[in-house]
Amino acid sequence: MNTEILKEKQLRATPFRKKVLEVFLNNEHAISAQDIEEALGKFDRITLYRTIKAFIKNGVIHEIAMPGEVKRMALCDPVCNHDDGLHEHNHVHFQCRKCDEVYCVEVEELPDIRLKGFKVEEVEVQAKGICQNCR
Amino acid sequence: MNTEILKEKQLRATPFRKKVLEVFLNNEHAISAQDIEEALGKFDRITLYRTIKAFIKNGVIHEIAMPGEVKRMALCDPVCNHDDGLHEHNHVHFQCRKCDEVYCVEVEELPDIRLKGFKVEEVEVQAKGICQNCR
DNA sequence: TTCATAATTGCAATATTGTTGCATTTAGTT
């Protein structure tokens, strides 16, 4: 199963990559490199970083950067319009103020932002509030 | 002048802080810690990090995090609704695909995002495209 | 203006995060 996902994205299905992908599939929220390290029994940190880079480049996962937070990553939408590390999703990144978890939440469509003098080509939205589980 | 800004934000106006603030005032786009280091002649890196932390906490500057980019920082809006490191601005973070610079661009109001099951309390928008200078 | 004091600085040491080069191993193909 993981194997298919990797091959679809032009990545060799090695045991290490399958295990890392497994970690993502086991979480419904975004995770950090540290989360992955903890989930893997034994591992080589360098290989992990390289795996993450390959996953991002090939559209398996995308990064989520929030001020004051560690970098997190989450699986791409199946329809992720990625081009060599460039991702385009139709979801909002939402962080819960209670549990701190970050979720990718689907939306009908992203807002249409217009900025005088600037040509806007892509928009990403980050929201904060209270998540389903914490209400 | 820098002195007043710092005092307004309940920070002691030390020479170091004034110099760092100066760097922000001299740039119309967001800058990284490295940019500041290069702009300062001699400096102590630890003090710089602590200065940055203090500036963020007291609402002088805010962080801008973008996937795959170094962390950047920019001056807060004068009306920045900050509370111990929590910032609330009425602008969009825009990165130019040509020059890579990041700008804080004022908007009338941020979009109203609704997510089923989630209580949205704050929204931040990051956009990409072509900036004024590069068109 | 001087003093007292809490805040800030600067240094040493250390932690965290991420990268590069290279020899070895392995997945996917022929």
Next chain:
DNA sequence: AACTAAATGCAACAATATTGCAATTATGAA
């Protein structure tokens, strides 16, 4: 089964960030 490009694992290293502590300094009060 064999070949080959890709991936791994190790060592070394670079960049980024933090903590504790002694010395210094900005600021408000005397």
